[in-house]
Amino acid sequence: MPTRASSIDVKPFSVRLNLHGDLGFFLRSRTRHESIKRTLTEKTSVKDVIESCGIPHPEVDVILVDGLNVDFAHTLATDSEMDVFPIGNCDLHLKEKRLQVSCVIKFVADGHLGKLTRNLRLLGFDVAYDRDANDRQLLEVMTCENRALLTRDRRLLMHAIVEHGYCPRSQNAEEQTIEVIRRFDLLGLIAPFSRCLRCNEKLREVAKGDVIEKLEPLTKIYYEQFRRCTGCGQVYWPGSHFEKLQKRIELIQSCLTGKKGV
Numbered sequence: 001m002p003t004r005a006s007s008i009d010v011k012p013f014s015v016r017l018n019l020h021g022d023l024g025f026f027l028r029s030r031t032r033h034e035s036i037k038r039t040l041t042e043k044t045s046v047k048d049v050i051e052s053c054g055i056p057h058p059e060v061d062v063i064l065v066d067g068l069n070v071d072f073a074h075t076l077a078t079d080s081e082m083d084v085f086p087i088g089n090c091d092l093h094l095k096e097k098r099l100q101v102s103c104v105i106k107f108v109a110d111g112h113l114g115k116l117t118r119n120l121r122l123l124g125f126d127v128a129y130d131r132d133a134n135d136r137q138l139l140e141v142m143t144c145e146n147r148a149l150l151t152r153d154r155r156l157l158m159h160a161i162v163e164h165g166y167c168p169r170s171q172n173a174e175e176q177t178i179e180v181i182r183r184f185d186l187l188g189l190i191a192p193f194s195r196c197l198r199c200n201e202k203l204r205e206v207a208k209g210d211v212i213e214k215l216e217p218l219t220k221i222y223y224e225q226f227r228r229c230t231g232c233g234q235v236y237w238p239g240s241h242f243e244k245l246q247k248r249i250e251l252i253q254s255c256l257t258g259k260k261g262v
Helices: 046-052 114-122 135-144 173-183 208-214 217-222 240-256
Strands: 013-019 036-040 060-065 068-070 080-086 106-109 126-129 148-150 203-206 226-229
Touching (some): 013 046, 036 046, 046 060, 106 135, 203 208
Parallel strands (some): 013 080, 106 126, 106 148
Antiparallel strands (some): 013 036, 060 080, 203 226
């Protein structure tokens, strides 16, 4: 008697995947922007088929199989054609079921995204970061604190417990920042200089007298406005570094509003 009906009873069949938007980023360069054909010998979920091509499931927003909207658990057993769309793909004008959300406002970044983390914190966003954290620790923080995972490790994004995440396409920190803000629709939530760049906690305005003992002599003379981290106690003021940070913020915002490119 057969013990694996799915592998014995199903005849070999093929699935053609049409990738839309920028999902070709996850393919080898010689196959980008082309349709992909997979030959299968047993019933397989669309999630497994998509990820076998190197595309993490958090990057996929809509799946159409032979024109019908399906979710990741949908099983394929016969010849099929699959259209796979990323988040925010302008080619998709259908009111289909979306598999991702864009309202995540808390993140955890892997150890290779330190500059991205600093930029996002500079703009006021909550980003957990530990340069030495391993995959298990990243996933634990992600699940326990309900954060979206930011990583360029596509295999990590494919982990079954990852619900929300993003793989920055660029290796440039400013471009990565713009990508994340667009992906999670964060433009209206930007609040510069409201979060500690060191520990990620909120900053609060404090009177000069409350922090004067921590200030250098010239700082005591020339500055009157101060903020202090509610976590680590780091004190911030608009010193010589402020103008450089302000220009970085303005550059990022201008790119997001379409006024300038990075």
